[in-house]
Structure formats: structure tokens, C-alpha cells
Amino acid sequence: MNKPILHPKTIQITHGPLPGSRKVYVDGVPFREVALSGGEAPVRLYDTSGPYTDENAHIDIERGLSAKRREWIWARGDVEEYAGRARKPxxxxxxRGELLSVPQFDRASRKPLRAKPGRNVTQL
Structure with a gap:
């Protein structure tokens, strides 16, 4: 069975608050505060959903996510921009041939980064 090809305009992004919990920030770190039953205090879980579950966030998939850490990354002096490569299906x-079934976004304004020669970029 072939995968159905959706017209790009039919794709929807789920965003907004999740039921039974609320998004909170502690020192800028996102958590999901989950309500419990039986009079128990809510429990906080690390929230990896990004801005999509923040009811105050403006989501625009055409523009992508904001580059919150860009200045900090550049200030380290260990990365450089490069041209990247063309998108592949x-x-x-x-x-092959199905690429037009998903939205195409302008990537010219955001080039990928890589470590400069002799440098090692990690998530630490």
C-alpha cells in the first residue's frame, strides 16, 4: 500500500496547552507541571516540547523556531556557517518524486553551523 500524498496546505501543527498539566519555567528551564489526584501536589517533569505547548508562544512554521542561543554560540568562537546541501526526499x-507533498520552506536565511577546523562542538 502506498503512503497517501497530502497537499501541503492540509498539514496542521499541534500547539497550545496540554490537558491535565501546565507549562512552567524555573530559571528559564521548561517543565510540565502535572496535576495529580487525591490531594497530591503536582509533579514537575522536564518539558522537551519546545514552544509548541507554550500558550503565549507565536508559532509560525514558515519562519521556524527563534534562534535564542545564536549569540551565545557565536560568542564561543568555535563554529562557522557553511552552505549545507540540497534537500533530499x-x-x-x-x-523520489514525493518531495512536493510536504511544505517547502525558505532556508536561505539560516545556514547550518559546523565546528571550525581543530575545534570540537558538543552539547556539553
């Missing part, structure tokens, strides 16, 4: 789990 397999990047999105598609076969």
Missing part, C-alpha cells in the same frame, strides 16, 4: 522519509 529521504530527509523527510519520502521516495
Amino acid at each position: 529521504e530527509d523527510d522519509g519520502l521516495r
